Amino acid sequence: MTIAETPVQLRRGGRGARREIRTAIDTTMLPALKRNLPLIEPMDAEQIARIDAASMDILEEVGVVFRDPIAIEDWRKAGAKVGEEDRVFLDREMVREFIATIPETFTYHARNPANNLPFGADHAMFIPMTGAPYLRDLDDVRRGPTLDDLANFHKLAHMLPAMHSSAHHIVEPMDHVVAHRHLQITHSSMKHSDKTFMGMTTSGKNAEDVLDMCAILFGTEFMETHAVVTGNCNGNSPLVWDETMLGAMRAFCRRNQPVLCSPFVLGGANTPASTAATVAQLNAEALSALAYTQVIRKGCPAIYGHYLSTVSMKSGAPMAGTPEISLMNMMIGQMARHYGVPWRTSNTLGGAKTFDAQSGYESASTMMAVLMSGANYMWHSAGWNEAGMHCSIAKFIVDAEQCAMGYRMVEGVQWGDFDEALAAVRDVGPGGHYLGHPHTQKRFQEAFFMPEMFDNNSIEQWAADGSKDITQRALERARDMLAAYEEPTLDLAVNDELLDYIARREREIPAVDALNEEY
Template sequence: MNTVDEAPRTRRGGRGSRRELRSAIDTTMLPALKRKLPLVEPMDAAQIEQIDRASMDILEDVGVIFRDPQAIADWKSVGADVRDDDRVHLDRGLVRELIKSIPESFTYHARNPANNLPFGNDYSIFVPMTGAPYLRDLEDRRRGPTLDDLASFHKLSHMLPAIHSSAHHIVEPMDHVVAHRHLRITYSSMKHSDKTFMGMTTSPKNAEDVMDMCAILFGDEFMETHAVVTGNCNGNSPLVWDETMLGALRAFCRRNQPILCSPFVLGGANTPASTAASVAQLNAEALSALAYTQVVRKGCPAIYGHYLSTVSMRSGAPMAGTPEISLMNFMIGQMARYYGVPWRTSNTLGGAKTFDAQAGYESASTMMAVLMAGANYVWHSAGWNEAGMHCSMAKFVVDAEQCAMGYRMAEGVKWGDFNEALAAVRDIGPGGHYLGHPHTQANFQEAFFMPELFDNNSIEQWIADGSQEITERALKHVNRLLASYEEPKLDDAVDEALCDYIARREREIPAVDALNNEH
């Protein structure tokens, strides 16, 4: 029986042993998911128009605060009605005209062209969680993360087939000064994976640094016409966009890079205690930011975003996996398609404190709704638990396998071998079995998804194998993956230029607080 400690030792057997270990693990990234199942659309045409009308009423009558002098000047330049210095009242005609220039689809370009991704319309991509201030590590201990921990998650993202991006700060590297983290995080995303990734938007200048590093990796001219990275702009619900997020949004839009325009919904706390009314407010918030991207640069890609949770009226804590979250996802999908823009949601969210049954139920119900809602950018698809306070290494790989299962389901029914499979019924006849039939032998690996991390053996076999529960099995798999990881090397000149840029910017950016004084 293998143990957690045995997997890394296999690597010491030499190049032949390492090659054999790697050959047992297929790390080829799945293409972008092209969904073929019907979508769940609970609203009829009249209800879609009702939400649209309510949202436009909010934009015109209530207004949205843009707490940023540059944004106010931009809005005034296109004729928006600005009152009380920073409250923007947006005419519905202006909003509709602006969002018309947002591309309905585009292609994400990775440094490895084999990992390019069509995006929008019927395509979905899975992106891991980000922002966790803690992790549950290879011993399932909850602790503060380091840059090495972040690198491990980027390596796992690179190796897990259903994960399409290395994201950015999957976990927060607490061993680095806050002011310099965005540089190290971006480099780790670029270095340890050749998939697409996300860019930090923790300040306007940080976002500009990310754009500069992307220009080193891809070239300025290439970025002018190709999407290579994704930013995120979070709103302060209800109805406020702040200077930090708007400055970062401008940095991405000016370089023609996609930005997620994401209201942060805590249903019942910063939205009305109503599913439909919450969607109307969220829709108004998202539209106001989407429209602003086109004020900054007409035609730049932008993504209708949101983060959804409902709030427990007993404790005030955010909840995951609730029915209303699923309903809101269905409705937001309909609204995004109504406006003709791609949209983002969150996946496999858990509020549980460990990788237990609660985490599994919450994550599974969320993912099923996300797939049936037709989301394009499926963020937080691996590792999220404890309401985002930690990323679990065990949950990370199991979530990724669940995404692969969801991927298979959303591809729809495959009919290519229908006649050959039906012919087997005549060959076998009543009372036989199909295990030895040529069609079964030719198709058994592809016919039905076979999870690696779930145990479907008999109880006797499970006991004989050490009575391992899912967390133990998953952590062994993490060890196995990390032991077989092979870095997708950056071009030497590009790597040197990136490191030089980081060194220069770290000299220029004050390190404000010593590490032991950071909070």
């Protein structure tokens, strides 16, 4: 739960009994989610084999373009067939051998060891959204973000118990030139939270900068054997991996840091207009990248990734929360488990322009499918709206509470007090109530999740409290949290070294508003 509740008084009575509760912000991070519910698996063994065979046929017969001379040479040395225009044809047995060396589980290490996270198999984590060029701010105004706005999101991610990471560029800091942003973004992730975080992969050189900063924070030798940061490499569907992403992938894999291999799916636009065939193509794309991580460094951690949306055949716009996306998540979960690799998905996605009912429905539909499909790395878990064009502070707060609710559900049924609770049935008997019973007194805070952002009062009480909608309540909560924020201590010498590194790299990198691969 996002709030620790302390009872100050209980007035005993019948149906009208109420609790007066004093609330205080509790920022303790929830442990890694360990699933105790059965997963939804829509495919049988024959259908899994059919997807696998179709994907392997694509890799062998259609091929995948690796638009990068270093990757092409790597594949030649590995024994792959390279055709014209950088098209690589991968033998299925070669792919299976490479995939088999990816660790199924590992541990994420944060600068605060209390926030370390077991990862993979039954363990999962929630990560905020990233990449928004706009935000809806504390006044719910849509505008361009600054580095201070990004810092506020990192602070909120640090304080929200269900968020297991501070991510990286939750919003783009438009007050810094593009060529230098990755440095400031990484420092903000490290400084304002002591949870694990993500690293920018906007170019190979930028990825190396991020990893150098991680080495300052954690130590080069430590990184050789411990996962401390996550990179993301998006593929260009259909069937293309480009030089920018592959350069970043090599940087992360060479340092033994996990990378998400994420085909970008616009179902019906860059994949077939078919759920099953889309998964077959996506699976081939993901497998080709996962295999390449092992060409770079055998045994390095890698994560089966994707970004899923379907395209409106009326407008061409990407859609969120559709049933096909839910089905694809469930199918991809089965495929990842079939290969024995951890996997990533996207959570609480909304396409609405404001934090409205559409946004809530889309996000809830996505989250339920994600939770029941067994995803390990649940990215974009807070704030995503307008198809990722903005991050809403109000939605960020409510999404995080929704994740905490989902966390509680997937933990499964708790049986620890079953006998004690049954004894209360005998004590109360027919026609009584449980509000004053010792078992209820002891358990009322933990027995049922009590959302803070949802209003369940009578309409009279709601009106007396100001008739506030959920956006207003969430923005008030965000202001309260930011006012109460305490920065987690970062060693001054380490911070000085990070700042010196940033200053040196900003002198070396031309301050132009575009990435320059020569630097």
